[in-house]
Amino acid sequence: MELLNQIATSLQEGDDARVGELTRKAVAEKIPARQILDEGLVAGMNVVGSLFRDHEIFLPDVLLAARAMYAGLDVLKPMLVSENVPTAGKIVIGTVQGDLHDIGKNLVGIMLRGAGFEVIDLGNDVAPEKFVETATRENAQVIGMSALLTTTMTGMQRVVELLDAKGQRGRIKTIIGGAPVTAEYAREIGADAFGFDAASAVERVKELAAQ
Amino acid sequence: MTPRERWQAALEHRTADRVPTDYWATPEFSAKLVRRLGLSAKSEAELVADLNLPLSSNNIRPSEGFACLRRALAELGVDFMVKLAPRFAGPSLEPDCDEFGCRHREVNYGAGTYDETVSHSLAGFESVEAIERSYKWPEPEWWDYSTIAEQAKDWAQHPIQCGGSEPFMVYKDLRGEEQAYIDLRRHRDIVHYCMDRLFELAGQKTRRMLERLPPGLLLFCYVAEDMGFQTGLMISPADIREFLLPGMKRRVELARRHNALVFHHNDGAIAAILPDLVALGIDVLNPVQWRASGMEREKLKADYGDRLVFHGAMDNQKTMPFGTVEDVRREVHDNIRLLGAAGGYVLAPCHNLQPITPVDNVVAMYETACSP
Numbered sequence: 001m002e003l004l005n006q007i008a009t010s011l012q013e014g015d016d017a018r019v020g021e022l023t024r025k026a027v028a029e030k031i032p033a034r035q036i037l038d039e040g041l042v043a044g045m046n047v048v049g050s051l052f053r054d055h056e057i058f059l060p061d062v063l064l065a066a067r068a069m070y071a072g073l074d075v076l077k078p079m080l081v082s083e084n085v086p087t088a089g090k091i092v093i094g095t096v097q098g099d100l101h102d103i104g105k106n107l108v109g110i111m112l113r114g115a116g117f118e119v120i121d122l123g124n125d126v127a128p129e130k131f132v133e134t135a136t137r138e139n140a141q142v143i144g145m146s147a148l149l150t151t152t153m154t155g156m157q158r159v160v161e162l163l164d165a166k167g168q169r170g171r172i173k174t175i176i177g178g179a180p181v182t183a184e185y186a187r188e189i190g191a192d193a194f195g196f197d198a199a200s201a202v203e204r205v206k207e208l209a210a211q
Numbered sequence: 212m213t214p215r216e217r218w219q220a221a222l223e224h225r226t227a228d229r230v231p232t233d234y235w236a237t238p239e240f241s242a243k244l245v246r247r248l249g250l251s252a253k254s255e256a257e258l259v260a261d262l263n264l265p266l267s268s269n270n271i272r273p274s275e276g277f278a279c280l281r282r283a284l285a286e287l288g289v290d291f292m293v294k295l296a297p298r299f300a301g302p303s304l305e306p307d308c309d310e311f312g313c314r315h316r317e318v319n320y321g322a323g324t325y326d327e328t329v330s331h332s333l334a335g336f337e338s339v340e341a342i343e344r345s346y347k348w349p350e351p352e353w354w355d356y357s358t359i360a361e362q363a364k365d366w367a368q369h370p371i372q373c374g375g376s377e378p379f380m381v382y383k384d385l386r387g388e389e390q391a392y393i394d395l396r397r398h399r400d401i402v403h404y405c406m407d408r409l410f411e412l413a414g415q416k417t418r419r420m421l422e423r424l425p426p427g428l429l430l431f432c433y434v435a436e437d438m439g440f441q442t443g444l445m446i447s448p449a450d451i452r453e454f455l456l457p458g459m460k461r462r463v464e465l466a467r468r469h470n471a472l473v474f475h476h477n478d479g480a481i482a483a484i485l486p487d488l489v490a491l492g493i494d495v496l497n498p499v500q501w502r503a504s505g506m507e508r509e510k511l512k513a514d515y516g517d518r519l520v521f522h523g524a525m526d527n528q529k530t531m532p533f534g535t536v537e538d539v540r541r542e543v544h545d546n547i548r549l550l551g552a553a554g555g556y557v558l559a560p561c562h563n564l565q566p567i568t569p570v571d572n573v574v575a576m577y578e579t580a581c582s583p
C-alpha cells in the first residue's frame with residue numbers, strides 16, 4: 001500500500017515529523033493499526049537494520065530512524081490497545097549495574113515494541129534484584145540485559161543466579177547482548193539467548209516468548 | 212636496552228632485545244597489582260585515591276600509590292610511556308563539574324567505579340548563536356604549564372606523551388551521546404563550531420606544553436578519536452572526513468613542528484577509515500582491537516606494517532579478563548609473531564586493564580614478553 005510504503009521510507013530517512021503525520025493519515029483512512037505498524041514502521045526499521053549491518057548507514061541514521069519509529073508508535077499506541085491487538089509478550093530490559101551505555105539497549109527496545117512486545121525499560125545501571133523483581137511482578141516472560149563493559153557484563157550472571165535462587169529460571173527467560181558479549185558467554189553463564197544485534201535480538205526474544 | 216631504545220627500535224622497524232611493552236589500567240587494577248607485588252601496606256582504596264590524584268601533582272610529588280605503581284612496572288620490565296599534564300588553575304568549578312561545566316558521577320560497577328558524565332552543558336541548544344551568547348568556553352590560560360619540563364626531567368629514557376586531542380569525545384559530553392550523533396545529521400553547524408573550538412583548545416594546550424620541553428626527548432602527541440564499534444564504524448567515512456580529519460591534520464602538523472610523533476587511539480572496527488588515517492600521518496596505531504571485524508592482525512601488518520607501529524593488541528574483551536595464563540602466553544607469542552615481525556610493535560593491553568582481570572594474567576603477559 002502506497003501510504004504504508006511512504007511511512008517506511010520516511011522512517012528510513014529519519015523524518016520523525018513526517019512519520020507522525022503519515023501515521024495519523026493512515027489511522028484516519030481506517031487502516032488497521034497492526035497493519036500500519038507491520039507494513040509501515042517495522043518494514044522501514046527492518047531496512048534500517050539491514051543497511052546498518054551492511055555499513056551503508058551509520059549510528060546517526062539509526063538513531064534518527066528510532067526517533068521516527070517512536071513518533072509513529074505514539075500515534076498507534078491507543079489504537080493497538082482499542083483494537084485489542086494481542087501483544088507478542090512482555091519483556092523487561094535494561095543495562096546492567098554499573099553500565100550507563102544504553103544506545104544499543106534503546107534500539108533493541110524500539111525494535112521489540114515494533115514487533116508487538118510490551119517493553120518495560122528499566123533504563124541503565126539496573127541492579128540484578130530489580131530485573132528479577134520487576135519481571136516477576138509484571139509477569140514478564142523475558143529479561144533482556146545489555147552491557148558495553150567487560151566489568152559489568154558479569155552482572156548478567158548474577159541475574160541468572162538470582163532467577164535460579166527464586167525458582168524463576170526457566171519460567172522467566174534471559175537474553176543478553178552488547179559489544180563484549182558473545183554467544184559463548186551466554187552459554188557459560190546459563191543465559192537462554194544471545195542477541196548479536198538489535199534485529200537478531202528481536203528474533204531470539206520471539207523464540208523465547210513462544211517457548 | 213632502555214625502554215626508550217626498545218620503542219625507538221620498534222618505531223624504526225628494527226627488532227630490539229625483546230618487544231617493547233606498555234601499560235594501561237584502571238586505578239583499581241593498578242592498586243591490586245601494587246598490593247600483589249607487596250610494594251605497599253596501603254589498602255587498595257587508599258592506593259586508588261593516590262592514583263586518582265591529578266597527574267600534574269603525581270608527576271612532581273608522587274603519592275605512595277603512584278610511586279609504587281611505577282616501581283611495580285619497573286619490576287615487571289614494562290617500558291611504560293610517561294604522561295605529562297598541565298595543572299588546572301582556572302576559575303573554581305562547581306562540585307563534580309569539569310572545566311566544560313559537565314557534571315560527573317562515580318558509577319559503581321562492583322569492582323570499582325567509572326567516572327561518567329551525567330549532565331551536558333550544551334544539551335538543548337538549537338543554534339551556534341545561542342551557544343555563543345551564553346556559554347563560556349574554557350581557555351588555554353586556565354592551565355598552568357610551568358611544571359611540564361620538571362615532570363619530564365627524570366624520564367629521558369622513557370617515551371613521553373604530551374598533549375593531543377580527542378574532541379568528539381568531549382563533544383559527546385557537551386551534548387549528550389545520542390544528541391551528538393544526531394547532530395551529525397540535524398545540527399551540522401553546531402558540530403563544526405564546537406569541534407573547531409575543541410580542536411583549537413587542544414592545540415593551544417599542546418603547544419604550550421611542547422614549547423616547555425627540552426629537545427632530545429622521545430615525544431608523542433595523543434591524537435585520538437573513537438570511531439568504531441564491534442563490527443564497523445559508528446559514523447560514516449564522509450562525516451569522519453568532514454568533521455574529524457581536518458582538525459586532526461592540524462594536530463598532527465603541530466606534533467611534527469615540535470619533533471613529536473603521533474600516537475593515535477581509535478577503538479573498535481576502524482579498518483574502513485585506516486587508509487585516511489595513515490595518509491594523515493599517524494605514527495602509532497592503538498589499541499588494535501583484533502577481535503573486532505576487519506582488524507585481523509595479519510591483514511593490518513600486511514597492509515600497513517611498513518607505515519604504522521602497532522600498540523596494544525592484548526585483547527581486553529576476553530583474553531586478559533577471562534582467559535587463562537596459558538591463553539595470555541599464547542596471545543603474547545601470536546602478537547609478537549603477527550605484529551612484531553621486524554619491529555613495529557609495542558605490546559600492551561588494548562584499553563585499560565580492568566580489576567576483574569586476574570593479576571596472574573598480567574604478570575604472565577609481561578613475563579612472556581620479556582622472555583618469550
